[in-house]
Amino acid sequence: MNQSFQNKNTQMRIRSIYSTLSDKERLMADFILEHPEKIIHGTINEIAEELNLADSTVFRFTKKLSYKGFQDLKISLATESVNAMKDVHEKVSKSDDEKTILEKVFCSNIKTLQDTLEVIDDIAFARAVDTILHANKIELFGFGGSNVIAMDGYHKFIRTGLTVSAQTDSHMQLISASQLTEGDVAVLISHTGHSKDILEILETVKEQQVATICITGFTQSPLSQGSDISLYTLSEETDFRSEALASRIAQLSILDALYVNVMASLDDKGQASLQHVRKAIQKKRL
Structure with a gap:
């Protein structure tokens, strides 16, 4: 593993390679993410027994995360746990004044962007750019708060000169999805990836052989598992702001990065389209 990978915390290491893991490795990965305290206070034999895995499988997975062994993983998780407790003091409290809250919200957004950048799969992102560039039509989908993100994406990509569309009404989104065909691409946005509405869109477009790109926060969600390309965000929930709300700054930034990449690839054609829009x-304007 390179130095950049070794500089990440355990959660970041797992998320950055999650899509490449085998079923047994994912079982171990999920256990670490959901029960880090059991790793800290348990033995390799206890963890292996609880997961019905061989000791050697657990050991090999710690090596895959670039740790020297199980004990090294335990120490790292314990250190990260202490640091997480320190971070609690940086969360917004009722006694904070306006300036303090302002600073904490900005710091939280910066952390969301940094963490998301760490877990973005470079290969998946490059595939997403290429898929958009070669699509006959690009359509963005999202419901509730995610529709705001989808419409922002439409606001960006309409400047490229490519054929792009987005709808606000839930019925119109489903109708529009039914008209997509092979060669088009659907960009599906949902923080949880479990929304019934977005999964109906996914099912509809997949029946028509439409390429799918999802932007979501959960690797094991039905949306992520069913999409051709998955781009993940990473955010934390606080007392005054849900994880879904915190993730939107990352979703917007992923769409920004896709747009800029597409414009750079279009070169003169993209610039000509942008000039038409500006004109x-x-x-x-007065």
């Missing part, structure tokens, strides 16, 4: 908007 048209100029007429609306």
